[in-house]
Amino acid sequence: MDIKQRIANKTALFAGVADEEVLGWLETPPSPDKGDIALPCFKLARSLRKAPPAIAVELAAEFAGFEGIVKAEPAGGYLNFFLDRGDEAKKTVLRVLREGMDFGSSKEGAGRNVCIDFSSINICKPFGVHHITTTVLGHSLARIFRHLGFTPVRINHLGDWGTQFGKMLVAYKKWGDREKIESAASPTRELVALYVRFHQEAENDPSLDDEARAAFRSIELHDPENWELYQWFKELTLKEAERVYKLLGVEFDSYNGEAFYEDKMPAVIKELQDKGVTTVDNGMTIVDLSAYDMPPCLILKSNGGTIYPTRDITAAIYRKNTYDFYKNLYVVAYQQNLHFRQVFKTLELMGYDWAKDCVHVNFGMISMQDMTFSTRKGNAIYLEDVLNKAIEKTKAIMQEKSPDLENADEVARQIGVGAVVWGPLYSSRIKDFTFSWDKALNFEGETAPYAQYTHARCCSVLRKAGGYDIEKADWSCLDNESCASLIKAVASLPDSVASAAEKYEPYLISRNVIEICSCFNKFYFENRIMDEDEGVKTARLALTDAARTAIKLGLYLVGIEAPERM
Numbered sequence: 062m063d064i065k066q067r068i069a070n071k072t073a074l075f076a077g078v079a080d081e082e083v084l085g086w087l088e089t090p091p092s093p094d095k096g097d098i099a100l101p102c103f104k105l106a107r108s109l110r111k112a113p114p115a116i117a118v119e120l121a122a123e124f125a126g127f128e129g130i131v132k133a134e135p136a137g138g139y140l141n142f143f144l145d146r147g148d149e150a151k152k153t154v155l156r157v158l159r160e161g162m163d164f165g166s167s168k169e170g171a172g173r174n175v176c177i178d179f180s181s182i183n184i185c186k187p188f189g190v191h192h193i194t195t196t197v198l199g200h201s202l203a204r205i206f207r208h209l210g211f212t213p214v215r216i217n218h219l220g221d222w223g224t225q226f227g228k229m230l231v232a233y234k235k236w237g238d239r240e241k242i243e244s245a246a247s248p249t250r251e252l253v254a255l256y257v258r259f260h261q262e263a264e265n266d267p268s269l270d271d272e273a274r275a276a277f278r279s280i281e282l283h284d285p286e287n288w289e290l291y292q293w294f295k296e297l298t299l300k301e302a303e304r305v306y307k308l309l310g311v312e313f314d315s316y317n318g319e320a321f322y323e324d325k326m327p328a329v330i331k332e333l334q335d336k337g338v339t340t341v342d343n344g345m346t347i348v349d350l351s352a353y354d355m356p357p358c359l360i361l362k363s364n365g366g367t368i369y370p371t372r373d374i375t376a377a378i379y380r381k382n383t384y385d386f387y388k389n390l391y392v393v394a395y396q397q398n399l400h401f402r403q404v405f406k407t408l409e410l411m412g413y414d415w416a417k418d419c420v421h422v423n424f425g426m427i428s429m430q431d432m433t434f435s436t437r438k439g440n441a442i443y444l445e446d447v448l449n450k451a452i453e454k455t456k457a458i459m460q461e462k463s464p465d466l467e468n469a470d471e472v473a474r475q476i477g478v479g480a481v482v483w484g485p486l487y488s489s490r491i492k493d494f495t496f497s498w499d500k501a502l503n504f505e506g507e508t509a510p511y512a513q514y515t516h517a518r519c520c521s522v523l524r525k526a527g528g529y530d531i532e533k534a535d536w537s538c539l540d541n542e543s544c545a546s547l548i549k550a551v552a553s554l555p556d557s558v559a560s561a562a563e564k565y566e567p568y569l570i571s572r573n574v575i576e577i578c579s580c581f582n583k584f585y586f587e588n589r590i591m592d593e594d595e596g597v598k599t600a601r602l603a604l605t606d607a608a609r610t611a612i613k614l615g616l617y618l619v620g621i622e623a624p625e626r627m
């Protein structure tokens with residue numbers, strides 16, 4: 062049993078209160094010289110009918126000789142516990158070494174599916190740098206939930222339906238060149254250029270819009286030629302997106318996007334009408350949400366066409382029927398807050414009590430410090446370009462720092478990618494975020510390269526030591542400040558993982574990783590790991606090993622790789 066729990070049990074028994082209550086009162090003293098755990102005794106004043114300082118003195122006597130505690134010291138109204146640090150260190154290190162990459166994992170989610178709708182790119186549009194947050198957050202959440210025993214269902218809800226595909230078709234038929242598009246390094250850039258041209262020309266020639274409407278209608282009717290072209294647009298976009306996903310190590314279980322729900326919507330629209338959830342307003346079918354202070358949720362346009370919310374309502378029902386999800390997450394920017402509130406409310410009005418299990422995991426905006434976005438002009442910043450640039454820059458830095466590194470290309474990819482994805486993973490997701498090259502590629506600051514570097518340092522220490530025999534460890538030597546802080550940082554990783562899952566906030570893990578890294582580096586500079594004393598050396602190596610595993614695991618859970626040398 063964990064030491065806090067044991068302190069709580071004993072105190073509860075003594076004072077005649079509930080142990081969970083005592084557990085909640087335990088604090089961390091303001092500084093390490095005041096001990097490791099503090100009990101505010103005024104909480105017990107009522108049940109014991111005594112002044113807090115007197116209680117502290119009495120309780121201190123009770124804890125004399127208590128296992129795992131070297132000292133219980135009254136300090137005014139507080140009782141401060143000094144843990145047996147060597148013992149704490151031993152327990153934590155052995156646990157990490159035993160559990161390895163399963164450290165802090167659980168079976169909590171066994172048999173439960175968690176749908177995660179993330180990345181969800183749009184066909185024929187740039188895979189822009191603004192897609193980074195949804196992509197890396199969703200990827201990380203999938204890993205976190207899997208660690209806790211859940212089965213994540215990773216869904217790329219493609220934006221592959223709508224009148225824009227009619228425009229695309231018209232533009233391609235008028236000005237497109239199949240060979241040029243197919244042989245281009247980035248076919249979507251060619252498609253986007255055609256799309257931009259369509260809008261330019263349509264300004265002077267409104268008949269183009271009629272053509273586009275007719276073209277989309279023909280896609281809806283699966284006209285063989287146009288359907289084939291539409292599928293080809295999809296293939297081109299996805300093939301290019303795969304390159305980005307591969308760089309990032311991101312995978313999906315389903316690419317069912319908006320088009321997938323086309324034939325499933327009529328039944329849902331009928332259900333909405335039969336249940337009396339919708340009304341007709343100016344020829345449009347809507348869900349009146351004025352009672353909930355929201356504008357109406359549009360279901361059918363006046364021409365009978367379906368739209369974005371119609372497809373999301375249908376998709377949610379499909380996901381419930383297919384995966385019987387425990388949670389259904391949407392990792393989408395906060396600009397769509399209203400959309401998801403409307404969709405979830407509509408599901409609730411349809412009588413689906415599982416609407417409460419649908420969660421919009423929203424996040425803030427990303428901007429680039431050294432570049433400006435201008436999608437209007439068609440010069441969006443492509444995520445692939447940013448990643449490749451980061452990899453190039455990393456390669457240049459590495460050629461200077463470690464010119465003899467084997468598999469330098471692979472390591473440069475791991476570090477370059479880590480540097481780029483770190484930003485949105487290191488702050489509460491709702492915060493807006495500005496990307497800067499200097500910050501991202503800094504090996505000293507609170508960055509992914511810094512964590513990766515610390516991990517590689519642990520690996521190097523262990524490699525040079527050439528192994529150790531854990532039986533020989535003298536745990537009592539791990540009782541100084543720097544050891545204790547490192548142990549504490551490592552031991553808190555499971556709690557960080559649990560909180561990250563509960564709040565859908567991977568940054569709680571990233572912060573813990575950085576804490577482990579800075580503690581490790583302090584430990585590394587203040588303690589001679591290769592001590593002459595075998596017991597001391599072994600204990601320090603084992604602690605290094607535990608730190609290595611915890612860093613690697615933490616990085617893995619936020620989707621970042623940890624090379625052994627760099």
Ligand code: ARG
Nearest residue numbers: 178181182183218220373393
């Ligand atoms: N494709 C949409 C966009 O880029 C995001 C889709 C999010 N998922 C959803 N089920 N609506 O804005």
